Amino acid sequence: DAKTTQPTSMDCAEGRAANLPCNHSTISGNEYVYWYRQIHSQGPQYIIHGLKNNETNEMASLIITEDRKSSTLILPHATLRDTAVYYCIVRVAWSNYQLIWGAGTKLIIKP
Amino acid sequence: DVKVTQSSRYLVKRTGEKVFLECVQDMDHENMFWYRQDPGLGLRLIYFSYDVKMKEKGDIPEGYSVSREKKERFSLILESASTNQTSMYLCASSPGGGRWEKLFFGSGTQLSVL
Numbered sequence: 001d002a003k004t005t006q007p008t009s010m011d012c013a014e015g016r017a018a019n020l021p022c023n024h025s026t027i028s029g030n031e032y033v034y035w036y037r038q039i040h041s042q043g044p045q046y047i048i049h050g051l052k053n054n055e056t057n058e059m060a061s062l063i064i065t066e067d068r069k070s071s072t073l074i075l076p077h078a079t080l081r082d083t084a085v086y087y088c089i090v091r092v093a094w095s096n097y098q099l100i101w102g103a104g105t106k107l108i109i110k111p
Numbered sequence: 112d113v114k115v116t117q118s119s120r121y122l123v124k125r126t127g128e129k130v131f132l133e134c135v136q137d138m139d140h141e142n143m144f145w146y147r148q149d150p151g152l153g154l155r156l157i158y159f160s161y162d163v164k165m166k167e168k169g170d171i172p173e174g175y176s177v178s179r180e181k182k183e184r185f186s187l188i189l190e191s192a193s194t195n196q197t198s199m200y201l202c203a204s205s206p207g208g209g210r211w212e213k214l215f216f217g218s219g220t221q222l223s224v225l
Contacts, residue, residue: 032212043115043201043216044154087153091212099214101154 004088009106018075020105022088025069032091033064034099035073037084044087047073078109114138115217117202123223130189132220134202141207143185144214145169145177148199160185161207192224 005023012018024033034049048055048062050071055062061074075082085104118133136143144159146169156169158177166177174196178186185204189196199221203214 034212036214041218043203043218044214045216046213049212099156103151103153 003100004090004102006086006088006102006105008103009108011108011110012075012078014080014109014111015077018078018082018107018109020073020075020086020088020107021070022073023070024088024090027068027090029068033062033071034087034089034091035060035062036087036089037082038087038104039081039084047086078107080109080111083107083109115202115204115215117200117217117220119220120218121221121223123225124189124192125225126193128189128192128224130192130222130224132187132189132200132202132222134185134187134204134217135183136185136204136215137183138204138206138215139182140204140215141182142205143179144203144205145175145185145187146201146203147171148201148219154201157187192222194224196222197224198222 032049032051035047036044037047038044047059048057050062050064064071085106087101087104089099115136124130142161145157146154148154155171157171157175158166158169160166160179163179163182176188199219201219202217205214
């Protein structure tokens with residue numbers, strides 16, 4: 001099963017772009033990359049997912065390298081409400097229902 | 112707006128008690144999940160269900176059972192609560208038919224077993 005590696009914590013200034021890296025060097029060809037975040041005392045919230053092309057939605061952009069071994073989640077204009085733990089997850093190929101959750105990155109947005 | 116509702120935000124139980132954690136979703140989703148979240152261990156899947164009366168074990172099913180009698184409701188049962196089951200419990204749901212990628216989570220139930 002592909003595993004992910006993320007920095008433990010990051011800071012970002014309010015209004016700037018927050019770039020959260022994720023390493024998934026053992027990802028296989030049919031595994032997707034997912035990003036969720038968890039604001040304190042809440043359940044995780046889906047942000048975005050992708051296979052190999054870059055993706056963008058109203059919350060964020062996902063940039064996946066050509067070799068698919070790493071990706072970056074971009075929050076274009078971070079606000080204080082974006083302070084959360086961000087999880088990069090790779091879907092387990094053999095199971096349609098399992099997501100393997102790591103420790104995530106604690107992102108702190110500073111005023 | 113989509114909603115996954117967990118019956119209790121905080122729950123305190125005694126060792127040996129039978130505990131029911133209830134989860135209801137209003138999105139007509141086929142798939143429902145129970146996770147527990149512990150500091151340093153992340154989210155771990157306990158059980159999931161992909162249809163009414165269907166269930167499959169996740170990574171840590173020992174000490175737990177589940178029930179799904181109706182599509183919208185998924186219950187987690189601790190047959191005899193123990194202190195090592197003190198944790199945050201999170202329920203989630205997702206659409207079926209191959210559209211399961213996006214999980215919707217409830218706010219969680221913080222269970223303390225004394």
